[in-house]
Amino acid sequence: MxxxxxxxxxxxxxxxxxxxxxxxxxxxxxxxxxxxxxxxxxxxxxxxxxxxxxxxxxxxxxxxxxxxxxxxxDASALDLRAHLLDFVPDRHRDFVTHLLAKYGVNAPPQPLTAVADEFGRRVxxxxxxxxxxxxxxxxxxxxxxxxxxxxxxxxxxxxxxxxxxxxxxxxxxxxxxxxxxxxxxxxxxxxxxxxxxxxxxxxxxxxxxxxxxxxxxxxxxxxxxxxxxxxxxxxxxxxxxxxxxxxxxxEEAETSPALRRKLLAASSLDTVRSRSRTGKPARQLRSAWTEEWDSGQESPGPLGMPLQLLLAEGAMARIGVAADRGDAGALELVSYYVGQVVGQLDRVxxxxxxxxxxxxxxxxxxxxxxxxxxx
Amino acid sequence: MxxxxxxxxxxxxxxxxxxxxxxxxxxxxxxxxxxxxxxxxxxxxxxxxxxxxxxxxxxxxxxxxxxxxxxxxDASALDLRAHLLDFVPDRHRDFVTHLLAKYGVNAPPQPLTAVADEFGRRVxxxxxxxxxxxxxxxxxxxxxxxxxxxxxxxxxxxxxxxxxxxxxxxxxxxxxxxxxxxxxxxxxxxxxxxxxxxxxxxxxxxxxxxxxxxxxxxxxxxxxxxxxxxxxxxxxxxxxxxxxxxxxxxEEAETSPALRRKLLAASSLDTVRSRSRTGKPARQLRSAWTEEWDSGQESPGPLGMPLQLLLAEGAMARIGVAADRGDAGALELVSYYVGQVVGQLDRVxxxxxxxxxxxxxxxxxxxxxxxxxxx
Structure with a gap:
């Protein structure tokens, strides 16, 4: 062209x-x-x-x-890295603990993904x-x-x-x-x-x-x-x-099996623009995670970026492990960034x-x- | 073609x-x-x-x-017409009265537009x-x-x-x-x-x-x-x-002068999908009306269709009269159904x-x- x-x-x-x-x-x-x-x-x-x-x-x-x-x-953020997670309020930490318990996610804490590790360095x-x-x-x-x-x-x-x-x-x-x-x-x-x-x-x-x-x-x-x-x-x-x-x-994507099945089954109505994953509005698959944060009675409301991102990534790592071994509650929670075209994706x-x-x-x-x- | x-x-x-x-x-x-x-x-x-x-x-x-x-x-709705407005709760009626006062809209009640008159007949x-x-x-x-x-x-x-x-x-x-x-x-x-x-x-x-x-x-x-x-x-x-x-x-549209000016000035960020006009989600120009209903502290929340439609049409008729004579508060409230393309409309x-x-x-x-x- x-x-x-x-x-x-x-x-x-x-x-x-x-x-x-x-x-x-x-x-x-x-x-x-x-x-x-x-x-x-x-x-x-x-x-x-x-x-x-x-x-x-x-x-x-x-x-x-x-x-x-x-x-x-921001050069002043140099010493932020080690302490970033300390800024997460107890209410929010407790809400995540509550969510994981409510949905029966008992996978152990995962090494926090590279996102959390790198975020501090990159700012x-x-x-x-x-x-x-x-x-x-x-x-x-x-x-x-x-x-x-x-x-x-x-x-x-x-x-x-x-x-x-x-x-x-x-x-x-x-x-x-x-x-x-x-x-x-x-x-x-x-x-x-x-x-x-x-x-x-x-x-x-x-x-x-x-x-x-x-x-x-x-x-x-x-x-x-x-x-x-x-x-x-x-x-x-x-x-x-x-x-x-x-x-x-x-075929080439490193999408986990549980998430892939959810993406293939989703319609274009199954996404939502939510702050629950990063702290800024991001479109993603609607799941128990987005619903609980956005409309749950006990939700403290999402934090800003980057704190919500760190909190969500830590939980999502555990949810992903549990979802891939087929735990029902984890399958309800699992989500990822995807656009409305998800309704068109029906095969690998x-x-x-x-x-x-x-x-x-x-x-x-x-x-x-x-x-x-x-x- | x-x-x-x-x-x-x-x-x-x-x-x-x-x-x-x-x-x-x-x-x-x-x-x-x-x-x-x-x-x-x-x-x-x-x-x-x-x-x-x-x-x-x-x-x-x-x-x-x-x-x-x-x-x-619905044939059973035959006797609905005369009484439809009676179903509007006092809280909602009072909120509209409060809004009109807050924004200084003192145009007299207008004969309720044909919408209200016809709605009962058409169901x-x-x-x-x-x-x-x-x-x-x-x-x-x-x-x-x-x-x-x-x-x-x-x-x-x-x-x-x-x-x-x-x-x-x-x-x-x-x-x-x-x-x-x-x-x-x-x-x-x-x-x-x-x-x-x-x-x-x-x-x-x-x-x-x-x-x-x-x-x-x-x-x-x-x-x-x-x-x-x-x-x-x-x-x-x-x-x-x-x-x-x-x-x-x-040129041909019967859009009121105040609304027309607002439409010509609006950007594509100035619309909102809101229940505040009809009771169902309808995209319209964001205005003090949509903001007060959707996020105002005192808002009782919109009613369903058709009650919200009747309530809104009655108020909008008065707001329109006041806006066209240039009242500042009415100009903040005035709104109409329009899509995101409103940002492209810049001349008559x-x-x-x-x-x-x-x-x-x-x-x-x-x-x-x-x-x-x-x-």
Whole structure:
């Protein structure tokens, strides 16, 4: 395909695949798309290893990294790491204990996932810089920042390395701010997307962002998991699409068996935008976890980010273990970030096949539009 | 354009314009689209007069009527009419009195709008049948039911008259139910739409509904007010689009001056899905009215439909009068049903020009898609 994005990034088909799984990233890139590794939970050493693994498999084809660095790098947070969990109020700690007991989750506390371990490190100057440094030592074609405007340090380093910076936005206002902060590509993400998301739908948001930041290229995110949806996004003026949810049920994804079954069975009504997982509104599978936090009688209400994230990750690690051994209560609680397209995901496919089907359905959708208008 | 809908309904450009204003309906139909008169607030006599007015102006070009009849016609509701307002609890009546005082609305009580007057009549068998009878005595090309499956009486009468029945849905489940109840055309309406709306976005909903009810044709609604958005909807598999919000700021619309200014100034973040206007979740302009009902300390919470509708209409009639004479408090309260596309509406245009611009932008969007894919 020929869009400005395709030429600038050397990608054949402007389908960007956001995934925490290196196998998905490599598979999509090798199929003609553009894999983007979500490095939120990685240490610099781990990130280096993952990117080396990808480099060895994609033969120079383009891929990128999403680092979720905070917009402002706070040097005073250096000593925060060890004490972050101490800031969680007893009420909230007790509510989680109560929830786990109520749903019979008796898996032992798991080593807190890398998220908790890394979060403190990354809000510090050296931590964030280390991640960006590692990413830029690899032949990446894009570096993305999922929360807030990219920090000036990141923009400066990426510029020097000749790597374009992408930034996710949910409003026109944020799009303008991101471009002013140096973003080379804007990802306009509608409310139907999984993860942290705003209120405006993709159909409404994308054309407004395209017009507001032109000639900066825009990728559309949210509600896109098929070739028809990709064609729709491009009709709105996007130069490509950014998909996350659709990869969760691919063969390559490291999705746990219990969660995968839940995703395959879910309808588009089964997601909710809730603060219960991270402290900020994030769309995820509706579950006993989101229901208890958001409408339970005894809920103390979610904390802010990052405390709610740490609390939730610790509990979710235990819930995941119990769910995978089939405990009924844990299966009710288990959840993950996913968009409304979850209702379309009904079978496990290789990531490569998802790309190929999108390419073919995209072509059919454009052809159908032509048939409607040709006289 | 050539879609099954175009051929069946004899329309050139499958842009359906839902409006309560006969001038908009006639203008869109005369410009090559398909006007649909929202007859929610009309008596049979008034509806007859409005349709006669339209007939005299469209020269046989196609238009339709939306009657918002209840799915089940309740004969026992015959004596409800006189007493409906008596069912409003004192707490809710007092809260409205308090709101009007707090915002300094001192316009006198207005004659309760036709909505209140007609609602009781229409939930009765004779009332609903009378409206449908009147509509079918005119050369209408479509009869639509906006809430729930069309009642069997309506389907039978429309069938006999050879008039297709359209029904609005917000989920795949409802789409299947509507088709089973006899709908000939399904309008799949995303959460970004104005008025009564569900939770699933247009981008996600439309392809699922198209696949679920094929070969029944689907129109897309929600988030569509431009040719790019129309092209996107058609790429998703829709055979046409159903738009409401975009007509509110046209020259022909009977939108009050105060409301029109608010609509023109609003961004896409300025709508909210709230029960405060009708008792069911309906997207509308966020205002002091929605805020006070939904999050005010003293709010008793909205009633159900139809009691909240009656209460709100009575208050809104007074608020409208005060807002149009410029009272600051009334301007804060005033609101109306509108979708997230309100952020795109920034000038007053003739309805005809809206249609022409959509036709031309639609063609440009299809051409752009072709340019991307042709090698």
């Amino acid at each position: 020929r869009t400005a994005i395709c030429e600038r990034l050397g990608v054949e088909f402007p389908l960007f695949a956001f995934s925490h799984c290196r196998d998905v990233v490599a598979a999509v890139t090798n199929a003609g798309g553009f894999g983007v590794l979500g490095a939120v939970a990685y240490s610099p050493e781990r990130l280096d290893a993952e990117l080396t693994w990808i480099d060895e498999r994609v033969g120079g084809r383009p891929y990128g990294v999403d680092v979720l660095v905070p917009g402002r790098i 510090t100057g050296p931590g964030a810089t280390a991640l960006i440094d590692v990413a830029l030592q690899h032949p990446i074609g894009l570096i993305a920042s999922a929360l807030g405007p990219p920090p000036p340090e990141m923009v400066a380093e990426a510029r020097e390395a000749g790597v374009p910076v992408a930034a996710l936005v949910g409003t026109v206002e944020h799009a303008r701010r991101q471009v002013a902060a140096g973003a080379d590509i804007v990802v306009a993400q509608g409310t139907e997307a999984g993860g942290h998301t705003g209120e405006i739908s993709t159909m409404v948001l994308v054309p407004q962002v395209v017009d507001a930041v032109a000639p900066v290229p825009v990728l559309a995110a949210g509600g896109i998991a098929s070739g028809r949806q990709m064609a729709a996004a491009m009709a709105l003026g996007a130069e490509g699409v950014w998909c996350g949810s659709v990869w969760l049920t691919t 496919r290789p990531a490569r096949d998802v790309v190929y089907e999108m390419i073919s359905e995209f072509a059919a959708a454009v052809e159908r539009l032509n048939g409607l208008t040709s006289s | 050539r879609t099954a809908i175009c051929e069946r309904l004899g329309v050139e450009f499958p842009l359906f314009a839902f409006s309560h204003c006969r001038d908009v309906v006639a203008a869109v139909t005369n410009a090559g689209g398909f006007g649909v008169l929202g007859a929610v607030a009309y008596s049979p006599e008034r509806l007859d007069a409005e349709l006669t007015w339209i007939d005299e102006r469209v020269g046989g070009r196609p238009y339709g009527v939306d009657v918002l009849v209840p799915g089940r016609i 009765t068998g004779p009332g609903a049948t009378a409206l449908i009878d009147v509509a079918l005595q005119h050369p209408i090309g479509l009869i639509a039911s906006a809430l729930g499956p069309p009642p069997p009486e309506m389907v039978a009468e429309a069938r006999e008259a050879g008039v297709p029945v359209a029904a609005l849905v917000g989920t795949v489940e409802h789409a299947r139910r509507q088709v089973a109840a006899g709908a000939d055309i399904v309008v799949a309406q995303g959460t970004e739409a104005g008025g009564h709306t569900g939770e699933i976005s247009t981008m996600v909903l439309v392809p699922q509904v198209v696949d679920a009810v094929a070969p029944v044709p689907v129109l897309a609604a929600g988030g569509i007010a431009s040719g790019r958005q129309m092209a996107a909807a058609m790429a998703l598999g829709a055979e046409g689009v159903w738009c409401g919000s975009v007509w509110l700021t046209t 245009r003739p309805a005809r020009d809206v249609v022409y611009e959509m036709i031309s932008e639609f063609a440009a969007a299809v051409e752009r898609l072709n340019g991307l894919t042709s090698s």
